[in-house]
Amino acid sequence: MTVTVASDEEFLVIARPHAGVSLQQPVLRTDVAGMPLEWIDYREAARLHHQGQVAYTCGSPIFRLQGGTNALTGQRTVLEVHSIVATVGQSGNPGHLRKDYVPPLNNETLFRRDAHLCLYCGGRFGQRDLSRDHVRPFSQGGRDTWSNVVTACRRCNNFKAWRTPEQARMQLIAVPFTPTYAEYIFLKGRRVLADQMEYLLAHFPRSSPLHGRIAHLMA
Numbered sequence: 582m583t584v585t586v587a588s589d590e591e592f593l594v595i596a597r598p599h600a601g602v603s604l605q606q607p608v609l610r611t612d613v614a615g616m617p618l619e620w621i622d623y624r625e626a627a628r629l630h631h632q633g634q635v636a637y638t639c640g641s642p643i644f645r646l647q648g649g650t651n652a653l654t655g656q657r658t659v660l661e662v663h664s665i666v667a668t669v670g671q672s673g674n675p676g677h678l679r680k681d682y683v684p685p686l687n688n689e690t691l692f693r694r695d696a697h698l699c700l701y702c703g704g705r706f707g708q709r710d711l712s713r714d715h716v717r718p719f720s721q722g723g724r725d726t727w728s729n730v731v732t733a734c735r736r737c738n739n740f741k742a743w744r745t746p747e748q749a750r751m752q753l754i755a756v757p758f759t760p761t762y763a764e765y766i767f768l769k770g771r772r773v774l775a776d777q778m779e780y781l782l783a784h785f786p787r788s789s790p791l792h793g794r795i796a797h798l799m800a
């Protein structure tokens with residue numbers, strides 16, 4: 582697998598994932614203070630390394646990148662990309678800069694927040710059998726916000742219809758919450774390595790319900 586990283590000069594990179602790691606494995610990018618920022622692929626990681634924007638790395642090496650031949654030494658540049666890279670420059674962490682930051686709401690991250698459990702019957706379902714339920718329905722002034730939506734199986738959602746849980750005599754098994762930025766980054770991760778998870782966990786609030794849901798989420 583080769584990739585050309587566009588920059589001031591053409592830089593040919595051969596990327597080899599380490600054993601047990603997929604080439605699609607995302608790298609966790611943080612700011613220089615270690616605050617989680619986003620998931621990037623190995624191409625972006627290579628570009629950041631090449632442009633000297635990587636301040637330090639954490640976690641385990643997951644890719645070996647071979648660059649061009651050095652004109653002076655005749656050696657090929659070899660670079661190990663780790664699972665977590667801290668980068669210099671603008672922080673870009675909206676959760677860090679703004680206290681009232683609210684991550685965008687979408688079904689994929691909502692279902693992951695609730696560990697793919699229907700918060701009414703407690704059953705665990707695949708993505709396509711789940712739906713977004715508005716605890717207080719639109720018709721009764723409910724809004725489409727993290728704190729008013731829960732994961733529900735289609736059966737429970739249909740049964741509840743345009744009623745509140747009280748009106749439908751249904752009980753929520755967990756309270757909906759708005760994820761912090763670090764929690765949101767975790768929820769967005771499609772493949773999260775053990776060391777990346779540990780790193781993100783350390784940035785969750787102590788009271789985060791996700792601490793108790795990790796086993797479900799990683800299953």
Ligand SMILES: [Zn+2]
Pocket residue numbers: 699700701702703704733734735736737738
């Ligand atoms: Zn259900």
